Amino acid sequence: MIEKIIQKRLNRWLLSILSGILLTVSFPETGNLTPLTFLAWVPLLLVESYFHSKRKAFSLFLQAYLAFFIYNVGTTWWVYYASEGGAYMAFFANSLLMALTFLVYHLLKRKLGSKWNGPILICVWLSFEFLHFHWELSWPWLTLGNVFAPRTSWVQWYSITGVLGGSLWILVMNLLFYKLIIRPKNLLRNTYFILSLLILILPLCLSLILYVSKSTEGIPYNVAIIQPNIDPYGEKFVLGNEEQLKSILDQADQAVSKETQLVIAPETSLYPTSKIYETGLRKETFFYVINEHRAKWANAGLLIGATTFQVFDYKNSAASKFIPPLNAYVEDYNSSILFDNTPNPKIIHKSKLVLGVEKIPFVGMFPFLEELAVEMEGGxxxxxxxxxxxxxxxxxxxxxxxxxxxxxxxxxxxxxxKNGSQFIAIITNDGWWRDTPGYKQHFQFARLRAIENNKYVVRSANTGTSGIISNRGEILKQTNWWVKDQFNYTIQLNSKQTLYQVLGDFIGYFAVVGFGMFLILRILRIFRRKRN
Known part of the structure; x- marks a missing residue:
């Protein structure tokens, strides 16, 4: 019956559309129908099976592209509000990368044989996801394992595998259900049915064991969270810097208690219309204003975001820009600044930058792209x-x-x-995406980071969701959208390392090795054929 269905061209297109829809509605905040993720790939795998013995790779590519385009647009359409160019990149380019990855899987499977179907798909797709964390066009928002963000009780073992463990689980389950569909027989005697049940239930049982055994107790540490709720499209760059800082510090005055040790304010909320010279930071008026308030807080620290810059007499990196009037290089940063009892505030720069907005890809190889992008987009x-x-x-x-x-x-x-961190402090401004699934997904993903690192997460957002997440990934407190708010909360510090911190994305490394082995095997067969 299945073979008759996929013989019709219209049915294959409908199956591709079905895969795209299932991927979308199973994703956080665009459906939250998480169990459907275990079936979402099956229609697309059925389409691929039709083309296995046919030389119509381009036709398969088009149908796969449709599925992934629906997935990308359906889950990340809100990117358009923040960046029109970034949205087109997310929609068209990322769909293209996904479709090409699926095509590579198809071509390897066709040449090496269907018996390698599962291992090839797993190695090729996980290699793609692993690459998407590390290369110039990095956009890992749609990593398959992110789908479990609202279901943290299912994936407590992310403390071992990281999010790629979830991707692996999804792919294996889809492959098994695909086998069940193309080889239907008595379910109780069907090996794939028994395997499906085991691979579905065992990770859930492991997660339950880890959830129950994981302690949420530690060293008490009180934090105050500030959500200024300043409109990023209007007030943020219209109101005076002093006025915005005063509002934030006034909120902090209300939130701080005698036990508070750290106040946390959002990304780029310190003098948002100015770039702050790092070397001259102590000379700025706000330095003294902040310390006056800190004196009222029993010298609790302040973590706050700002746009900063540094001056060099040499080209420090690809981001350094030569300024002729200064006869020097200037480098801008999206920074976290910690004001504490030390003489000089501490600064750490953001390292994972938003493509197109904060980073122009491949400028190291093609420097002219930087100038071209600035001329076209400004900034x-x-x-x-x-x-x-x-x-x-x-x-x-x-x-x-x-x-x-x-x-x-x-x-x-x-x-x-791994450097000894005892909790995670996220500062962000999710208001660029307006009231859409974007800021909700972003908040949900923080729950996975809590599990992976066995750490409490504290989150201060300008106009998104601020909150507290336990080391189990449970939401302990969260603010509402588009509300000026502040609160304090006592989290629990934890210095214990997880296996994921020690091993890193080992699943990704194994997938890359496996992908490489399949490529080598394919090359060896080509040489053997030529020799014969």
């Missing part, structure tokens, strides 16, 4: 980054400062936490 081009993951330390308490987009990079946060 200052690429920002500078840190050379390695860094953390802050205040009164012997260490924590990871995470700015906005960085929070979807599990491997990056794991490297930060």
């Amino acid at each position: 200052s081009g690429s920002l500078g980054t840190e050379t390695e993951p860094k953390i802050f330390e205040k009164n012997r308490v260490k924590f990871s400062p995470v700015v906005c987009y960085e929070s979807i990079y599990g491997g990056f946060l794991a490297k930060q936490a």
Whole structure:
């Protein structure tokens, strides 16, 4: 019956559309129908099976592109509000990359044989997702494992595997259900049915065991969270810098208690219409204003975001821009600044930058792209980054400062936490996306970072969702959208490392090795054929 269905061209297009829809509605905040993720690939795999013995790779590519285009637009349409160019990149280019990845899987499977179907798909797709965390066009928002963000009780084992473990689970389950459909027989005697049940249930059981055994207790540490609710399309760049800072500090005055040790304010909320010279930071008026308020807070620290710059007499990185009047190079940063009891504020720069907005890809190889992008879009081009993951330390308490987009990079946060971090502090401004699934997805993904690192997550957003997330990924407190708010909360510090922090994205590395082995095997067969 299945063979008759996929013989018709219209049915194959409908199956591709079905895969796109299932991928979309199973994703966080665009449906939240998480169980459907275990079936979402099956229609597309059925389409691929039709083309297995046919030389119509381009036809398969088009149908796969349709499925992934629906997936990309259906889950990330809100990017358009923040960046029109970024939206087109997310929709068209990312769909293209996904379709090409699926095509590579098809071509390898066709040449090496259907018996390698599962291993090839797993290695090829996980290699793509792993690459998407690390290359110039990085956009890992749609990593398959992110789908479990609202179901953290299912994936407590992310503390071992990271988010790629979820991607692996999804692919294996889809492959098994695909086998069940193309080889229907008595379910109780069907090996694939028994395997499906085991691979579905065992991870859930492991997650339950880890959930119950994981302690949420630690060293008490009180934080005050500020949500200024300043419109990023209007007030943020119209109101005076002093007025905005005063509002934030007044909110902090209300939120701070005698136990508060750290106040956390959002990304780029310190003098948002200005770039702050890092070397001259102590000379700025706000330095003294902040310290006056800190004196009222029993010297609690302040973590706040700002746009900063540094001047060099040499080209420090690809982001350094030569300024003729200064006869020097200037490098801009999206920074976290910690004001504490030390003489000089501490600064850590954002390292995972938003493509197109904060980073122009491939400028190291093609420097002219930077100038071209600035002329076309305006702005200052690429920002500078840190050379390695860094953390802050205040009164012997260490924590990871995470700015906005960085929070979807599990491997990056794991490297930060490995440096001794005891909790994760995310500062962000999600208001660019308006009241859409975007800021909700971003908040949900932070729950996965909590599990991966066994750390509490505290989150301060300008106009998105601020909140507290436990090391189990449970939401303990969260604010509403488009509301000026502040609160304090006592989290629990934890210095224990997880296996994921030690091993990193080992699943990704194994997938790349496996992909490489399949490519080598294919090349060897080509040489053998030529020799014969």
